[in-house]
Structures are given as structure tokens and as C-alpha cells.
Amino acid sequence: MTLCDVGNTTFDFYRDGVREKIFIADYEIKKSDEKIFYICVNEKIASNLKNFSNWIDLKDFVDMKNYYETMGIDRIMGCEAVQNGVIIDAGSAITVDVVKNGKFSGGYITLGLHVSAKAYKELSCRLDYSYNFEIDLDKMPKNSADALTYGQLGLLYRDVMSHSLPVYLTGGDASKLSSIFKDAILDEELLFKGMKNIMKKGDLC
């Protein structure tokens, strides 16, 4: 069984537990006998993939009444992976979704680590500090690096923890955020788990 998470920069394949990431520019989509169950957030590639019958879009098997129309399919797969939890997908944006008893109960999007740090720096050279991942978020900050860290990551932490649910971390910056979300479950394959669950629901495997 081959799964693929198509993003804006890579085709991320998953075959029997083995990941293979290929840059979009380095990959040619071809007709083949290999069935590939995919999700895709890249609109240009999404319309091309529709021409290949061996590429099967898992979006078509999602019960969308649980979600909303413009919600990213990657967020939906994260939600499909857990029964109860807050799912943080930390990439260029950080998405946060809450699932209770297997049902999406809402979520939001904040700026990714790199993007927010860059925005601070561009605002003023006096805001050019690296985030302090060792920050004590139980105290209000009394230095500049902590003030910036708290202003993005502290606010995120406090909201996420207020839900009193297990926290799942995935995405490129998941390991960085795990310094802050110390009890979170770090799972780089969370979206593939969601994809497999959708396949089971749709009798695709």
C-alpha cells in the first residue's frame, strides 16, 4: 500500500512504514500499476493528478459534514488520526485542531516559528532575538527573548493546554515545539495514520 502526502515542496511517500520524500521538481507523475492513495494541498498538482487513475484522492472519501469547505486536507487527516486530542502541525504555519470523541470541534492557524521570528526581526532590530525554547511559561516574562517567545509560543501553549486533552505534535518543527509541549506525543506519521483510517472507513484496504 502506497500513501502520498503532496505538499507545496515535496511528494512525501509512505510505503509499509518507509518514508521517501521527493522534491516536486524532481518527480515525474506517470501512469503506473501502483495504486497511490494521496492527499494534496498543491492546487496545480492536484488538477494534474486527476488525469492518473492509479492516483486515488482520499479527499473524496472524507465525510466533509464534520469539517468546513476551505479546511486544508492535511489538517483533516490529522483529525482523522486521533479520537481525543489537540493536534499541532508545525510547519510554515502552525495549525491547531481539537478532536473530541472522534469529532472535529474546531481549530485555528497561527504563524510558524520561522515566519513569526522573521516578522519580529523585520519590525525592529530590538526584536531580533531567538526564541527561548527553555522558557518557563508559568511565569510572565521579564527579559526580551522571553517576551517574544511568550508572545507567540506562550500564548499558543496556554491555549492548547486549556483544552485538557492529549497533545499530538507533527510537522517539520514538531521536535522544536516538543521542548515547550513536554508531555506531547511526537508523531511524524500522524497524517499517514489519518489517511489509513480514511481508507478503512472507505473500504479501500
Add this chain to the structure above:
Amino acid sequence: MTLCDVGNTTFDFYRDGVREKIFIADYEIKKSDEKIFYICVNEKIASNLKNFSNWIDLKDFVDMKNYYETMGIDRIMGCEAVQNGVIIDAGSAITVDVVKNGKFSGGYITLGLHVSAKAYKELSCRLDYSYNFEIDLDKMPKNSADALTYGQLGLLYRDVMSHSLPVYLTGGDASKLSSIFKDAILDEELLFKGMKNIMKKGDLC
């Protein structure tokens, strides 16, 4: 009595309750008999002002043991204006400071409305939504505009309200934020109040 809040773009004068903002490029600092009690976050102008004896830097009269060295003097003046409260100064950055029993107990800096909206938009055209200032922050978002609004302003709101203190709003975007912080005290002259309090403490008036 003349007060002046020197920022990065304007000299903001306050004379007996009357404000006058003059762009930096349009204002020539001259020796005069008018005593001007000022704060200044603009380093270049700050060093120039030291040459004029009628310009009196209120920073010199602040008891810095209550604050930290790199904390902006504008934030300090906000803190000096209140006995108990959370002070939100919403400009290109949004600063949030907590004062309890007249003592600064910590604060943080997050991105301003314009800066964060621009950062979302630059990330993806699918994140090009205006903030929804009518958002119901008691519910988790289930649409894109609310998801972005909550990801910046909702997180800020939830943290600020958790302190259970009066909320003071000042700065250029204060009135926009008052749609979200419905019970906040909107006070465009908060920093000048802090400046007057420093003058009283320092026997300058």
C-alpha cells in the same frame, strides 16, 4: 507643562490635554525656554536630545529595579499609569504588560495586526483573509477567517483575560482591538498619564 512621546515616526506632544503629532522629518529640535519632559524609543533622536537642556528625559527618573534593562520606555510608562491591570499597547507590535499593586509583574510582545495579517498572506494565498473582529472567541473556529483571527487575536484574548484584571487599551490599533476586548478601558493618553506619574514621583511638577 509639555510632554512628548518620541517614537519612530512622530514627535507626539501633549500640552494641557491637547495632543499635537509632528512627523520626525517635519520637526527641528531647537534650544528653547520650553521645558519638554519626554520619553524616546528612537535611538538616533535620543542621542541628539541629550544636547538640549530644555528636553528632560523621564527615563532618568524611573526606578528601573521594577523593570528590565531592554524593556521599552513606552511600555514602562504604560505600567506607571495604572495600579492594577493588563496594558495592551497595540501598534506595529502589540505589547502586553501586567501590573499588580503598582508593580510590573511581567509582559510580552506579539505581532501587530497589520504585520501578522501580512505574514499570513505572504505564507499562502489561501491565508489571505481579513481578521474578523466580530468573532465569538468562546467557540473554536470552523471557518478560515475565524481560524486566522483566533490564531493571533484569540490566543492574545484568552491569555489577557486569564489574568482577571482590568484591561487597558492604547496605541494606534486600540480601537480595533476594543471590538474584541469589549470591557477594556480605551485610553489614548495612557502613556502621558504614566509620564505625569513619573514627574510627580521625581518632584518634577
